[in-house]
Amino acid sequence: MEQLLGGDIPEGLRCDIKSLSTLSGVSRATLYRTYPHLKQEFEQRLGRLRKARGEPDPRIAQIDRLKEEVAQLRRRVSQMNQELAVREEFRATALSRLAAQHEEIISLRRQLQDVTTRGLRVAPSR
Template identity: 50%
Template sequence: MRISAEQRAENQNRVRAAMDRLLRGEIPPGGNCDIKTLAREGGVDRTAFYGNRPYAQLRQEFETRLQAQRAAGEISDPRLAQITRLKNENDALKRRLAERDRTITLLTDFKAGALSRLAAQHDEITRLRAAPTGASNVRRFPARTSTAGPCH
């Protein structure tokens, strides 16, 4: 079925208005910033946007404007913006998690080293307490019997 020039102009105006809305980010529920949604919002059959069909130039215009927006860092589709934001957050969380893992590894290694040094010091103190015998000029401290702390 052929349409008149007036009907075609009216359809083009509706499609351009829908194009402007989509590129501003006014995406209808269940739609995307794509040709399918553009056709539905413009009230035109989607096949009219392909090949040598009457609205192929509008599809090219839409795709050019959409690519220009994306190249400029403007994302008109809120879901794409959300996906991008979530990917960035995910990357940041992965970096934080890796940093925390490194910190935990360092602290675990430090703890093991500190416990090893404490054990060695304890062994050395025990050896030194047992070493002096009667004729030495080293005076032995009495063994600690209370765990309440130092006396005043």
């Protein structure tokens, strides 16, 4: 019990009743029938330990931390995708406006060139 609750959990085991029975060398059924007071004590101490320090099994604690980290990263990716969509929309609008302005500039240059060309033709014919 002390080994499991201390966090020294052998590979392939967990901090639970099944592992307690395995390390004790008795079957789970024997633990339940013959040593219910030990099972109860283990569960109570495990509950207090989890409240005080969190999960005593470092592997499970690491899994929980990694799951939370994955959840945070997924939230960040979602937020970044939303920001990217807004920026892509802005980019498309800006490019559309630039294209329209470019066409207007070309049209105005042609008009200016036409006026200038007509003005030069009219002057020599006097």
